[in-house]
Amino acid sequence: MVVMSDQRESASPLATVPSSQVPPAEVSTSAATPGTGGKAFSLGNRPALTGIRAIALSFVLIFHSNFKTLPGAWVSLGIFFVLSGFLITTMLAGEHQRTGRISLSKFYSRRGVRLLPPLLIAVALLGLYATFVPVANAGNRIWGDSAAAVFYLSDYRSAFGHEPFLGFMSQCWSLAVEEQFYLIWAALLLVALKFGNRKLAYTLTCIGIAVCAANRIYLVLGAHHWNSYVAGRAYYAFDTRGDALFLGCLLGLIATGGHLEGWKPWAKRTLSVLAVASTASLIWIIATVGLAARSLPLWWLPISEVASAVIIVYLIIRPKGVGTRAMSFSALVLVGNMSYTIYILHWPVYVAISPFTVRWSYGVTEVVRLAIILPLAALSWYLMEQPLMRWRRRALEVAAAPAPIEGLGVPVVPAAVGDAHPAPVEAPGAEEGPHPGDHVVPDGRPLARRPTPAFE
Numbered sequence: 001m002v003v004m005s006d007q008r009e010s011a012s013p014l015a016t017v018p019s020s021q022v023p024p025a026e027v028s029t030s031a032a033t034p035g036t037g038g039k040a041f042s043l044g045n046r047p048a049l050t051g052i053r054a055i056a057l058s059f060v061l062i063f064h065s066n067f068k069t070l071p072g073a074w075v076s077l078g079i080f081f082v083l084s085g086f087l088i089t090t091m092l093a094g095e096h097q098r099t100g101r102i103s104l105s106k107f108y109s110r111r112g113v114r115l116l117p118p119l120l121i122a123v124a125l126l127g128l129y130a131t132f133v134p135v136a137n138a139g140n141r142i143w144g145d146s147a148a149a150v151f152y153l154s155d156y157r158s159a160f161g162h163e164p165f166l167g168f169m170s171q172c173w174s175l176a177v178e179e180q181f182y183l184i185w186a187a188l189l190l191v192a193l194k195f196g197n198r199k200l201a202y203t204l205t206c207i208g209i210a211v212c213a214a215n216r217i218y219l220v221l222g223a224h225h226w227n228s229y230v231a232g233r234a235y236y237a238f239d240t241r242g243d244a245l246f247l248g249c250l251l252g253l254i255a256t257g258g259h260l261e262g263w264k265p266w267a268k269r270t271l272s273v274l275a276v277a278s279t280a281s282l283i284w285i286i287a288t289v290g291l292a293a294r295s296l297p298l299w300w301l302p303i304s305e306v307a308s309a310v311i312i313v314y315l316i317i318r319p320k321g322v323g324t325r326a327m328s329f330s331a332l333v334l335v336g337n338m339s340y341t342i343y344i345l346h347w348p349v350y351v352a353i354s355p356f357t358v359r360w361s362y363g364v365t366e367v368v369r370l371a372i373i374l375p376l377a378a379l380s381w382y383l384m385e386q387p388l389m390r391w392r393r394r395a396l397e398v399a400a401a402p403a404p405i406e407g408l409g410v411p412v413v414p415a416a417v418g419d420a421h422p423a424p425v426e427a428p429g430a431e432e433g434p435h436p437g438d439h440v441v442p443d444g445r446p447l448a449r450r451p452t453p454a455f456e
Contacts, residue, residue, distance in 0.1 A: 041255045043090055048315040048324045049083065051332035056080060057339045059286060064350055065366055071290035075282050077174060078244050078305040084178055085185075085248020086255070086312060092186060093201075093256040096193045106396060107186055113392045115175070118341045118380055119149060125376075126168055126348055133352070137164055145169035152179040159237035161229055166356070171347035173236050180238045181245045189249075201253055208246030216240040216297050226294045234297040244305040251309055260316055268318060275314035275323060278307035341377040341385070349373050 056076035063073035096102050123146045130138050141164045148154040148163075149172035157163050158173045185208075192201040216234050223230040234240050254260065263271070282304060289300050315324050335342070349372050353365060360368070 041090075041094075041258055041260055043087075043094075043255075043316075046315065046319070047333045048319075048327035049087070049312070050336035051327035051329060052079065052311070052315065052336070053083070053339045054332040054335035055327070057335065057342060060343070061346060064347065065369075066362065070286050072286040072288060072300075074291055074296075075285050075304040075308070077241075078301065079308040079311075080174070081178070081241065081244035082248040082251070082305055082308045083312060085181070085245040086251045087248075088182065088185065089189065089249045089252025090255055092189050093193065093252060097256060102186070102190045102193065104186055104190060108182075110392060110396075111179075111182060113388055114385075115179075115340075117384055117388060118344055119172075119175075121380065121384070122169070122344045122348065123150065129348075129352060140164045141167050142169075145172075148172070149175070152176040155180070155236050155238055155241075159233050159235075159240075161232055166351050166354075168348040168351050171343065175344075177236075177238045177241050178245070181242060185245070185249060198253065198257065202250070205246045205250040205253065209243045209250070212240060212243035212246065213302060216243075216301070220294065220297050231291065231294075231297075235291070240297070243302070244308075247305055247309055248312075251312065255316065260313065263317055271310075271314055271317055272321060274310050275318075275321075278310040279323070281307050282311075338377045338381045341380045342373060345373050345376055 056079045059070055059073035059076045063070045092102050092107065126142050126146060129135075130142055135142060145154070145163065145167040146169050148157045149169040152172075153176055154163070154170065154173040155176040158170060163170050188204050189201055192198070192204060219234045219240065220226070220230065285300060285304055289296065293300065311323075314321065315327060318324055346369075349369050353369055353372075355365075358365065
């Protein structure tokens with residue numbers, strides 16, 4: 001259930017310092033937007049957008065612990081997907097507003113440096129585990145799952161029912177949905193903005209929302225019988241879940257178009273009421289609506305995604321609101337920063353330590369699982385991910401710096417305005433993240449005990 005635009009990547013201070021003491025980000029998300037009175041949208045430092053990921057991740061971990069508690073934890077997926085679309089779009093559109101261009105090579109290199117190392121570490125640890133512990137059907141459950149995860153094909157592997165029972169990397173289906181989205185949307189946005197046509201970008205997001213939602217509805221209503229195979233096809237694939245991501249893109253375009261600035265007090269109060277109502281609806285869904293319901297892909301998915309969008313807008317427009325301050329709590333921000341790695345690691349650990357492999361009580365099992373997952377995620381965050389993000393930022397800044405004239409040491413100012421600016425720096429973790437994929441039982445058969453969806 002995704003890096004927060006211009007926030008600095010070495011954001012560990014967010015995890016240890018109260019949000020009110022954290023200095024604002026140095027880089028604005030965008031330059032002044034025409035038609036907005038010269039006032040640019042600035043995402044800046046928004047720890048609440050990271051903190052909300054920690055809450056969403058906790059729902060996933062709780063549900064996956066026994067597949068009974070919080071049956072509607074799948075709503076976390078909508079939160080992560082909408083947030084991913086929003087942050088990616090504000091980052092790319094902001095880059096275009098500042099520089100007049102979008103560098104796809106830098107965008108994809110940033111994604112690779114951020115996403116691949118934790119994923120490859122998880123695969124390596126699985127290989128080490130399989131060396132010492134006999135695993136039934138390891139060729140499919142470990143290596144088949146790992147190959148699908150690394151090549152970001154897990155969503156269709158799950159959607160078409162090809163994943164094994166208790167596959168070790170089945171949770172990566174949501175990461176595949178996001179990666180496929182990155183490939184498509186970044187290129188589409190580049191084309192739209194290259195011709196200076198934001199209306200085209202708006203149109204593309206609306207088409208994306210409509211096509212994905214209509215495809216999902218068609219699959220459900222067109223099926224002769226509602227069973228686990230139809231449920232899986234409607235739930236796990238990019239072509240049926242992309243509407244949440246495109247909804248986030250629409251929010252990003254609205255934000256960088258200057259429409260999240262200068263709201264009247266009455267409008268802010270109305271937004272607060274809507275945010276409370278959205279939060280209440282999500283809590284009710286989480287507590288009551290399981291994945292077996294045929295109504296889930298028809299009604300509950302879009303309702304949860306719209307509610308997620310309202311909450312994200314609230315966190316942006318009401319930075320001093322009660323909900324925003326609560327989501328900015330330093331411990332939540334720390335967990336939110338590590339959420340991508342926690343999500344990747346949690347499912348293989350849950351499979352390795354489960355009622356199928358140990359005979360411990362529920363409480364002991366959960367303590368042991370978390371005692372493995374959280375230290376590994378912390379080591380990854382502090383020793384690998386943060387250093388890599390600092391290196392990536394320095395590399396991009398060096399690549400973007402003007403070259404000196406030979407023999408004079410005088411920088412050459414590039415002709416293209418965009419070449420004079422470094423690529424935007426993302427904050428840790430908002431684009432990719434834990435999302436709840438799930439185990440649907442519409443016809444009495446579990447969907448291969450799939451884990452729920454995921455975050456950068």
